[in-house]
Every structure is written in C-alpha cells, then in structure tokens.
Amino acid sequence: MLAPKRTKYRKAFKGRIHGVAKGGTTLNFGAYGLKAMSPARVTARQIEAARRAITRYIRRSGRVWIRIFPDVPVSAKPAEVRMGSGKGSTEYWACRVKPGRIMFELDGVSLEVAQKAFELASEKLPVESRFIARVS
Numbered sequence: 001m002l003a004p005k006r007t008k009y010r011k012a013f014k015g016r017i018h019g020v021a022k023g024g025t026t027l028n029f030g031a032y033g034l035k036a037m038s039p040a041r042v043t044a045r046q047i048e049a050a051r052r053a054i055t056r057y058i059r060r061s062g063r064v065w066i067r068i069f070p071d072v073p074v075s076a077k078p079a080e081v082r083m084g085s086g087k088g089s090t091e092y093w094a095c096r097v098k099p100g101r102i103m104f105e106l107d108g109v110s111l112e113v114a115q116k117a118f119e120l121a122s123e124k125l126p127v128e129s130r131f132i133a134r135v136s
Contacts, residue, residue: 001044002070003093011087012072017041021100027134029065030105032114034121037128041094042103044070050121054104057117062108070095097127 017039027033047066054064070093077088097103104121106114115131122129 001048001093002066003044004069004071007071007073010073011075011090015096017096017098019098021098024067024102025100027102027105027132028067030063030107031134032106032109032111032118033102033132034104034118035130035132036097036101036103037099037130039096039098040125040127041072041074042068042070042097042125042127043074043095044093046125047095049124050104053120053124054106054117057120058106058109058113062106062114065105067102067105068095068097072096102132103127103129 021036025035047068047070051064051066058064072094073090074092074094075088076091103125104118106117109117111133114133118129118131
C-alpha cells in the first residue's frame with residue numbers, strides 16, 4: 001500500500017475539503033481517465049483496491065497511472081478509551097480528493113475495456129466519479 005517515506009509532522013488536523021481541484025484536472029499520461037466529481041478522503045487501501053480492480057480487468061495489457069497519493073495521516077484512538085490523554089496514533093494514510101481531480105489514467109486498451117475497468121474501480125472508491133477520454 002502507498003504511504004509516505006517521511007513527513008514533516010506525525011499527525012495532521014482533520015480539515016475540510018473545500019472548492020475544486022487546482023491542478024491535476026486534465027489527462028497527462030493516458031488516453032482515458034477517472035475523474036472525481038465530489039470531495040472525499042480516499043484511503044491507501046481504497047486506492048490499492050481500485051488499482052487491483054483495474055489491472056485484473058485489463059489483464060495486464062495496458063498501462064495504469066495513479067494520480068493521487070495518500071499523504072495525510074489519519075489518527076484514531078482505540079475502542080473504549082476515556083476522553084483526554086491526547087491524540088491517537090496514526091491508523092492509516094489518506095488523500096484529500098477535490099472535485100475535478102483525475103485519480104487514475106489508463107492507456108493501451110480499447111474504449112469499452114477502459115470504461116468497464118473504471119466502472120469496477122469507481123465501486124471501490126468513496127467519491128462520485130466520471131469516465132473521461134482524450135478528445136483527438
């Protein structure tokens with residue numbers, strides 16, 4: 001699973017996901033893409049599950065690019081622990097995804113295969129997403 005090698009701070013604030021994506025809104029690598037339509041926090045496990053769904057369906061014929069990276073540490077406290085005594089330890093890593101962000105790109109497969117692969121991948125993600133293709 002994806003995780004940063006090192007970070008400046010061990011724990012981060014929860015924050016809110018406001019506005020639309022500033023960058024990463026156009027296809028840069030592949031001919032097809034999966035674009036986020038709603039804001040959400042996507043975990044490293046969800047990214048990996050979506051990647052597996054895509055690669056299994058395309059049967060290793062094309063090339064997949066992951067355009068998001070989980071860089072936000074999400075902390076949680078153990079069950080049945082009393083209030084206070086500080087913030088919990090890092091449980092998993094997540095990525096804040098804004099609307100308009102391209103999450104995955106794909107190339108080397110047909111349009112139908114790409115659509116079905118991204119349909120399977122979007123089932124694994126907590127964001128509303130849309131299939132996009134390069135206009136040529």
